[in-house]
Amino acid sequence: MLDDTDRRILRHLQATPDSPTTHLAEICGLTASNCWRRLERMEEKGIILGQEIVIDWQALGYSVEVSLRITLDKTQPRAFDEFLAAARTVLEVLEIQTFLGRVDTRLSVIARDMPHYQQVYRDRILTLPHIADIEALMHVARIKTDEVLPI
Template sequence: MLDDLDRRILRHLQSEPGQPIPDLAERLGMTASRLSRRLEKLREGGVILGQRAIIDWRALGYEVEVSLRVTLDKTNPRAFDEFIGAARKIPEVLEIQTFLGQVDVRLSVIARDMPHYQQIYRAAILNLPHINDIEALMHVARIKSDEVLPV
């Protein structure tokens, strides 16, 4: 279980993940060594999974995002594993989600522009194994994209 100090640490980390440990410790009113021990405990407990850089793919020239809803041919017992294994190899596929229901998998695909997307779609996506049906949804706007948790 998390105590109040753990929750305060997590709130501060989420708001400013790149801040140095001594600065964070000072804000929390504790020593850097005590904070380091707490952070290590949170990592060992699987609460903090790591830190990462979030890169704005638009700043790198990618202007198009398409969400593909895929229904697989489930007559093959390896359909999910083989589809996901192949989809992971496509660099422009940023996210893969699986579902229970009519749609089996959702892929989030980025491209520089529509001709680039068409190239990815025809050369890579359509060659993924066990596809029964694909529905493409063009992203217009991202209204909320937040990984901050209410701790």
């Protein structure tokens, strides 16, 4: 599916995602048009999903991060769908993951401070449908954040 040149492009693109195509082409030993075509092909195939801006939410005044592990009431046939639809509407929820096992979902929640977190927890999280059990894990430190793939 990918040749060595595609992998080289992806490695450099991951390291410096804001590089212009001309610079990326030069580093990879390609013409700009050939590099652009390869990037476009990888986007069409769904290998490259897009580029995004990453905002440091702590720089915007959010100092609390909590991971909520939630078990749903699976006796309700639409529990997952209804829970996920409602959880998507909570602005302070940055990430939603689903699992197989005892824990069904994990929500990553941010807040400005503990009083704000308590308000979000009481008013927005505990009112989500079909929650059977919830466990809160207070975030202490981010040791590694890396979305770079070993290509």
